[in-house]
Amino acid sequence: xxxxxxxxELTAYQHLMLRGPDDSVRxxxxxxxxxxxxxxxxxxxxxxxxxxxxxxxxxPNKHFDGxxxxxxxxxxxxxxxxxxxxHEPEIKQDFIIDGENS
Numbered sequence: 001x002x003x004x005x006x007x008x009e010l011t012a013y014q015h016l017m018l019r020g021p022d023d024s025v026r027x028x029x030x031x032x033x034x035x036x037x038x039x040x041x042x043x044x045x046x047x048x049x050x051x052x053x054x055x056x057x058x059x060p061n062k063h064f065d066g067x068x069x070x071x072x073x074x075x076x077x078x079x080x081x082x083x084x085x086x087h088e089p090e091i092k093q094d095f096i097i098d099g100e101n102s
Contacts (some may be wrong), residue, residue: 005031006032006049009030009032009034009036010029010034012028013028013030013056014065016058017027017085017086018084019060019062019074019083019084019085021064021066021067021070021071021074023060023062023064024060025057025058025060026057027055027057027058028055028056029054029057030053030054030055030056031051031052031053032050032051032052033049033050033051033054033095034049034056035054035056035093036050037049037050047073047101052095053095053097054093054094054095054096055093055094056091056092056093057092057093057094058086058090058091059090059091060086060090061090062081062083063101073101
């Protein structure tokens with residue numbers, strides 16, 4: 001069972017990581033290091049979900065000329081390349097220690 005607060009953050013993290021047609025910078029604050037957890041898991045490293053305040057920022061590096069261009073390049077062709085989600089270096093994570101980013 002996943003605790004409710006972790007599940008809510010997990011849903012918000014997944015929503016943040018999905019590439020959309022909008023190329024604006026987006027961010028979300030979390031109380032758990034979900035990003036670090038998933039990065040470690042993708043590398044095949046043992047990991048534990050840590051409770052630490054952090055901000056994950058997505059800075060898209062792809063621009064789409066409207067919804068049709070996005071749908072063609074991401075939804076249709078991009079699934080095989082993994083373009084439906086953001087990847088490094090489009091993702092930045094800052095930890096919040098005593099109210100300040102580090």
